[in-house]
Structures are given as C-alpha cells and as structure tokens.
Amino acid sequence: MMRTRPLKVALLGCGVVGSEVARIMTTDAADLAARIGAPVELAGIAVRRAGRVRPGVPEHLVTTDAEALVKRGDIDVVIEVVGGIEPSKHLILAAFKHGASVVSANKALLAKDGAELHAAAAEAGVDLYYEAAVAGAIPLVRPLRESLAGDRVNRVLGIVNGTTNFILDKMDSTGAGYSEALEEATALGYAEADPTADVEGFDAAAKAAILAGIAFHTKVTAADVYREGLTEVTAADIASAKQMGCVVKLLAICERSRDGESVTARVHPAMIPLSHPLASVREAYNAVFVEAEAAGRLMFYGPGAGGAPTASAVLGDLVAVCRNKLNGATGPGDSVYTQLPAKPMDEVITRYHVSLDVDDRAGVLAQVAGVFAEHGVSIDTVRQQGRDGDASLVVVTHRATDAALSATVDKLRALDSVRDVASIMRVEGE
Numbered sequence: 507m508m509r510t511r512p513l514k515v516a517l518l519g520c521g522v523v524g525s526e527v528a529r530i531m532t533t534d535a536a537d538l539a540a541r542i543g544a545p546v547e548l549a550g551i552a553v554r555r556a557g558r559v560r561p562g563v564p565e566h567l568v569t570t571d572a573e574a575l576v577k578r579g580d581i582d583v584v585i586e587v588v589g590g591i592e593p594s595k596h597l598i599l600a601a602f603k604h605g606a607s608v609v610s611a612n613k614a615l616l617a618k619d620g621a622e623l624h625a626a627a628a629e630a631g632v633d634l635y636y637e638a639a640v641a642g643a644i645p646l647v648r649p650l651r652e653s654l655a656g657d658r659v660n661r662v663l664g665i666v667n668g669t670t671n672f673i674l675d676k677m678d679s680t681g682a683g684y685s686e687a688l689e690e691a692t693a694l695g696y697a698e699a700d701p702t703a704d705v706e707g708f709d710a711a712a713k714a715a716i717l718a719g720i721a722f723h724t725k726v727t728a729a730d731v732y733r734e735g736l737t738e739v740t741a742a743d744i745a746s747a748k749q750m751g752c753v754v755k756l757l758a759i760c761e762r763s764r765d766g767e768s769v770t771a772r773v774h775p776a777m778i779p780l781s782h783p784l785a786s787v788r789e790a791y792n793a794v795f796v797e798a799e800a801a802g803r804l805m806f807y808g809p810g811a812g813g814a815p816t817a818s819a820v821l822g823d824l825v826a827v828c829r830n831k832l833n834g835a836t837g838p839g840d841s842v843y844t845q846l847p848a849k850p851m852d853e854v855i856t857r858y859h860v861s862l863d864v865d866d867r868a869g870v871l872a873q874v875a876g877v878f879a880e881h882g883v884s885i886d887t888v889r890q891q892g893r894d895g896d897a898s899l900v901v902v903t904h905r906a907t908d909a910a911l912s913a914t915v916d917k918l919r920a921l922d923s924v925r926d927v928a929s930i931m932r933v934e935g936e
Contacts, residue, residue, distance in 0.1 A: 508539065512547035513828050516575045516606070518597060519587040520553050520560055520568070523611060523638075526817035527585060529562045538821070542828045546583075550575045576601040583827050585820060586610040587638075595619060602630040607831065609823040611638035611816060617712035617728040620719065624840030633836050635823035640713045641666055641792045643815030644808040645822075650720045650796070651838050657798040659721040662760040663934070664794030665787050666713040668810045669704040670736055670756040672696045672790040674775075677744045678753055679788075684739060696790050706735035710758045710773040718760035718771040721796075723841050726760075726771055730848035734774035743775075743929050746861060746900060749889070752777040753785045757934060768849045777859055778935035785935075852909035857886070857933035859902050860911075862918065863926040866897035870923045874899060877921070881914040882906070896925075902933065 515531070517524055531538065531548050539545040551563065552572035560568070569575055576584050576597050584601040586608060588594050594615050598608050608627070610616065616623065616639050627634040637647045641664075650659065665671050669691055676687040688705065691697040703709045711731040718726040736756050747754050755778055760771045778785050783805050787793040792810025797803050809815040830837050864870050871890060878885055878901065889900040903911070911930070918924050 509544035509832065512545040513542070513582040513831060514547050514549040514580055515824070516549055516578075516581045516584045516601075517551045517587070518572055518576070518584060518594070519589070520551050520563060521587070522813040523816045523820065524551070524585075524587045525560055525563055526813040527587065527820050528564075530817055530821055532562065532564070538825065541825050543832055544828065546824070546828060549578075549581060572597055573600060576606065577604050579604055581606045582831055583824060584608050585824065586612055587820065588612070589614065591615055591618060595623070598623060599626055602626045602632055605630065605632065607633035607827045607836075608635070609638075609820055609827055610634070610636045611820060612636070613639040613709070613712040613716060614728070617715040620716065620727075621725050621840065621842065628839050631836065633827045633830055634839070635827055635837065636716075637823050638816045638819035640716050641794060641806070642668075642808070642810040642812065643818045644792060644794065644806050644810060645819075646717070646794055646806050647720065649804075649806070650717070651841065654796070654798055654801060655838070655841070657800045659796060659798045660762045661797040662717050662721050662758075662794060663784070663797075664717075664758050665755055665784060665792050666758045666794065666810060667704055667710045667756060668790030668792055669697045669701065670707075670710070671787060671792070673705070674736060674739070674744075674754050674756065675788050677739070677741060678748070681741060681744075683741050684737065705737055707733040707756065707773040710756060714758040714760055714771045714773055717758070717794075718769055719842065721760060722762050722769050722844070722846060724769060724844045724846040725842055726769065726848060730771055732770075732772040732774070732851040732854075736775050738929075739775050739931075740929065742861070743931060746859065746929075747777045750777065750859070750902070752779050752933070754931070755784060755787070757784075759934065762846075763849065767846065769846045770849045770851075770854050772851060772854065774932060776932045776934040778933075782935040852907065852912070854908050855905045856908070857903055857905055858911050859900065859929075859931045859933050860915070861928040861930075862899040862901070862924055863928050864897050864899050865923045865925070867923070870897070871899065873921060873923055874901070874918065877917045878903070878914055881910050881917065883910050883914050898928070
C-alpha cells in the first residue's frame with residue numbers, strides 16, 4: 507500500500523540541472539510516487555538570486571535562504587546541485603544534522619571532503635548519494651559501490667569530461683587547432699565562458715579522485731591526482747597519433763599497483779590505439795572502462811553532462827534514498843577500509859611518444875638513442891623525416907617511469923643536435 511504522506515524534498519540550485527530536476531519532479535510526480543511507494547513533494551527551491559524567470563519552476567517555492575530551507579526539520583531529502591565547496595558543504599552538513607539525506611552532483615566537494623561528508627552522514631544515520639557527480643547519466647558510482655562490491659577492481663580508465671572529448675574529436679576529425687575546436691565547443695554550449703576547469707583537467711581530476719576512492723576502498727582526494735590539461739596538444743600531435751594508428755584522448759586513469767600496496771590516479775592527454783573501445787567515443791560523450799578480477803572488462807558509455815542526463819542520475823538517487831527513508835534504512839556508505847598511499851607520478855610506469863626537432867646529419871639518431879639507453883628507457887619504434895638540414899624524430903618508448911623519461915628529456919635538451927623537444931605524450935591502452 508502506498509503511503510499518503512509525501513516525502514518532502516528541498517532543491518538547492520536551479521540552474522541547468524536544477525531546473526530540469528524540478529521539471530521532472532513536477533511532470534512525472536505520479537510515476538515517481540509509484541516507484542518509491544510514496545508521493546514526493548518539492549517543498550522549496552533555494553537560489554542565489556530571486557526574480558529571474560524560470561520556466562516550469564513554481565515561483566512560490568523559490569527562496570534565497572538556503573540555510574533556513576535545509577533546517578526546516580520536515581525536509582526528508584536535500585538535492586544539492588549548486589556546486590563549489592562553500593556554501594554547499596555547510597548546507598549539506600546542516601541537512602544531515604536536521605535528519606535529511608542528501609543527493610549531490612558536486613564533484614569538487616566530494617573529491618575534496620568526501621570522507622568528512624560520509625562520516626557526517628553515517629553519524630546522522632542518513633544517506634549521501636552522488637551518482638550525478640561522475641559522468642552525468644552514466645550509471646557508474648552505484649555499480650562500483652554495489653554491483654562490484656564483491657569483486658576486486660584493479661583499474662578504471664575513462665573519458666569523463668565531454669568538453670575536452672569534443673575538442674579533441676574535432677581536432678582529430680577536421681584537422682582544427684586547439685583554439686578553433688574550443689571556439690566551436692563554446693558556440694555549441696559544450697564549453698563554459700571560462701573553460702579552465704575542463705581544459706586544464708580539474709573537472710576530470712575531481713571525478714578521478716571519486717572513482718579511485720570507491721574502486722580501491724581508500725581515501726583519494728583531488729590533491730592526490732596528477733593532472734595535465736589539453737591546452738598544449740597541437741594539430742601536429744593529433745597527426746602524429748594518426749600515423750601510429752592512434753587517437754588522442756584526455757584520460758582519467760586510476761590503478762591499483764600489482765602488489766596491492768599503493769594506487770595511482772592521473773589525468774592527462776594520451777594516445778590510444780584505434781582498436782581500443784575508448785578510441786571510438788566521439789563528440790561530447792563519456793565512457794569509462796573498468797577492469798576487475800572476476801568480472802573482467804566492463805565499459806560504461808553515454809552522455810556525461812547536460813541538464814537532462816545529469817537530472818536523470820539525480821532522480822535515480824532520489825528514488826533510492828526515498829525508498830531507504832520509507833524502509834527506515836540507509837544505503838551503502840563510505841567503503842574505505844584501507845589506507846593505500848597514492849604513488850607519485852615520477853614512479854608511474856607508462857609508454858611515451860617523444861617528438862624531437864633535430865639536425866639532419868649523420869650520427870644524430872645514434873646520439874639520441876644513446877641518451878635513452880643511458881637512462882634505462884628502451885625504444886620501441888623510431889620515425890625520422892628530414893629536409894633542408896632539419897629533421898623531425900619521433901621516438902615511441904617501451905614502458906618506463908616518468909622520472910626516467912624526465913631525466914632523458916633533460917639530457918636531450920642539452921644536446922647541440924636537438925633543436926627542440928616538440929612534444930611529449932603518454933601512450934595508453936596497449
């Protein structure tokens with residue numbers, strides 16, 4: 507039998523995602539009630555500025571006093587889609603203290619203070635759900651927290667930012683430079699007016715921290731994630747990748763060490779072979795590749811951002827949290843039970859693509875190869891093109907540490923025959 511007294515929901519934020527959440531809660535109220543077992547009532551919507559026209563949003567519910575809303579005492583669930591660290595953190599903690607569970611899409615906050623928020627939720631006996639914080643509509647957090655809870659996840663590799671994937675895809679498919687591709691992404695609404703969080707990898711790094719923490723049951727914050735953006739990726743890098751049968755993607759990579767004693771989390775551009783499933787992820791789509799011991803390789807794919815896709819993830823969490831409320835229970839909380847250190851990038855082993863501008867004369871290749879050998883970095887392939895006294899030399903290495911490669915590059919820059927180290931990019935997926 508369905509309960510008649512509604513569960514009351516407070517919505518913090520009414521931008522692109524929040525307005526879509528409010529719309530679906532209103533138009534699909536009967537379906538949501540049937541799925542939950544009780545009606546849900548949107549009891550208030552907190553915004554920064556009142557007076558703006560918000561189509562489809564009941565104006566009588568709008569308030570600028572978010573703190574008073576979460577402290578009302580009759581709120582069952584708070585949905586936080588404001589973003590940022592403060593005042594979001596303060597409001598979420600206040601919601602917990604007043605008995606409300608929280609559904610959040612706030613990747614930056616969860617990557618920084620997730621452990622503290624989980625502890626506060628557990629102390630208050632309420633839920634903290636955040637499927638929408640990573641990869642939009644793609645079900646990823648819940649499969650890692652629940653479906654794979656009995657398995658050992660060793661690696662999570664993915665494209666978790668739609669803006670950067672759109673830019674790199676356009677550079678690859680049209681030959682455009684970075685600035686041109688960014689301009690198109692901005693015009694189409696994929697990139698913000700200030701795209702720094704996306705193109706410099708901050709957004710992906712926050713998501714990588716969340717995924718690594720869940721996958722490896724250890725505390726990982728955004729500060730533990732090595733980060734490189736894509737602003738230095740050139741059309742020449744894209745062309746060189748094509749010659750290798752590869753494509754360039756901005757990847758979030760989380761790995762457990764083979765001995766199980768440490769983890770790594772990193773975000774950077776990388777060349778991946780066209781045969782890899784992630785190579786075919788186009789436009790602004792996201793995809794995440796999970797490798798587990800028993801389940802094997804799993805791939806999750808779909809739209810990673812946008813109002814409707816993100817709202818879908820938010821509402822999925824809302825249904826789960828409301829069901830828990832009705833049953834007097836809570837869902838899975840923080841599953842951290844290990845304290846694995848995050849390995850520094852200098853110790854991470856990977857492959858590299860190094861492009862050099864060199865003098866076109868005899869002995870240069872041998873000299874360059876000698877520097878790689880001196881630092882214990884073995885060479886997989888070399889490609890050389892020369893013209894009018896200048897030459898480009900492309901070296902692809904076998905697996906080596908970042909420290910060894912850095913020492914090699916420093917020595918190469920000191921050679922008279924090397925005019926410039928034009929680019930360095932990691933190679934993944936092989």
